[in-house]
Amino acid sequence: MPPALVGGFRREAGFLRKSFWDLSLVTWIPLILLATVAIQMSAGAMRDLPIVVVDRDGGGIARELTRRLDAAPGLAVLEIAPDLSMAENAVRARQAYAIVLIDRDTSREVLRGGTAQVIALYNASYSTPAGSVIREVGSVVQGYASSLASQQSAAVLGPGRVRRPPIAVRSTVLFNPQGSYEIQLVALLHPALLHLIFMVAITGALGRELRDGTIGDWLADCSRREAAWAVCGKLLLYVLIFMGWGIAAIAYLAGLRGWPIAGSPLLIGAGYAVMYMAYVGVGLLFVGLTLTMSSALSAAGLYAGASFAFAGAVFPVESASGFARVWSALLPYSSFAKLLSEQWIMGSAASVSLRQIIVMLPFVIVGLAVGLPRYLAAAKQPETWGRR
Incomplete structure (x- = not known):
């Protein structure tokens, strides 16, 4: 050298x-x-991100949806608020990242064969956790909706006549599947x-x-x-x-x-x-x-x-x-x-x-x-x- x-x-x-x-x-x-x-x-992946549920319906479908949201690995239901203002206070206090609003007559609309809307309000100031929350909420709601649709069709037409969706998306993670x-x-x-x-x-x-x-x-x-x-x-x-x-x-x-x-x-x-x-x-x-x-x-x-x-x-x-x-x-x-x-x-x-x-x-x-x-x-x- x-x-x-x-x-x-x-x-x-x-x-x-x-x-x-x-x-x-x-x-x-x-x-x-x-x-x-x-x-x-x-920790690796985000788990148990807090959300607040506002249940204006109070029916069995709303209670089951709330249970499924809390059971999702990425979510944790912090509280079931009686009104939207209290839920907003929890988000402003940074105690929760999103609000899931189950409006009145949700159960009645579903039982009539209509389409009820579940409203998700999220805090985009924290884009990464809020994005994860909104994806998880969407997945839970869509999964429960598919289950309800199959149950209703089977009740009307009979289990043997329920047709599966003709086209379905199967996504596969190429890298970092965890x-x-x-x-x-x-x-x-x-x-x-x-x-x-x-x-x-x-x-x-x-x-x-x-x-x-x-x-x-x-x-x-x-x-x-x-x-x-x-x-x-x-x-x-x-x-x-x-x-x-x-x-x-x-x-x-x-x-x-x-x-x-x-x-x-x-x-x-x-x-x-x-x-x-x-x-x-x-x-x-x-x-x-x-x-x-x-x-x-x-x-x-x-x-x-x-x-x-x-x-x-x-x-x-x-x-x-x-x-x-x-x-x-x-x-x-x-x-x-x-x-x-x-x-x-x-x-x-x-x-x-x-x-x-x-x-x-x-x-x-x-x-x-x-x-x-x-x-x-x-x-x-x-x-x-x-x-x-």
Whole structure:
């Protein structure tokens, strides 16, 4: 290995040993954040989401429907309210996500052979749990309606003359059949947190040398080649540390939690490595263009902090604005999130995910071509030192 690379590595390792907070940023702080996300999502799927039933009918059909709603695994009937205003108070107090209104004469309308309406009112301010609630309510009501229709037809025509529906939909879940939010979100949130901390760590490591004026003593007397290797050695330490965190995140979900990797673990590991290298390029670009630690850190936090929202992992970017689609394309995490879903959940062919790795490589090239030369030049420009 080039001596300058080893020297840069040792220089940064020595600094971390002496700096409590910088060492904390790459050790126990990631551990706490990853553990917090893992614990919050460990339940897997949403269960027993509270709803309020307003029973204005009071008949047997309404009581049976209420029983079925409470028995559904995703729902829990918090209370049977006497009127709509009390039910609305429970939703406003965030005690329930939805109201199921069974109106008057529901039983009479069903027994007459008509169609009664069950009204579901849900709080869209909490779109994810409310969406789950409304799907579960719809499933329960439709299931009970089909049962009632069969019973009524059998009573009128006789059991032998009841015809089954001529066409029925049978849906099959291709990936994540358990509907688990743990594998869907934790697998994506862990690298989202890691790459944000990684960006802050490497940007701080580079900017610190400018802020403290130590870049001259470190690189001024080196050749351009040696200085480049020294910078690579400094950053290599962080790449290795966060590769360890990435492997730990994979081991937690695949090993401890038992979520199988449908594709290639090696390709997921390669995706982590290339993603970190892409953010090395971005960090070099920010520090090289600003030559100021505070400005570079602000840009890094803004750039990496928005990655999860714009990656298309949870909210589809296809229907977003043109700006959102362009911003998503400018984030290495967007490509990594696609690779992770393809290899962990979908089991896509390696050739499909290799495209995501190729998309991340230009970020490395731009950082090395634009940011690194400006950073190395600053080692011989004392007027750029000491900026806060």
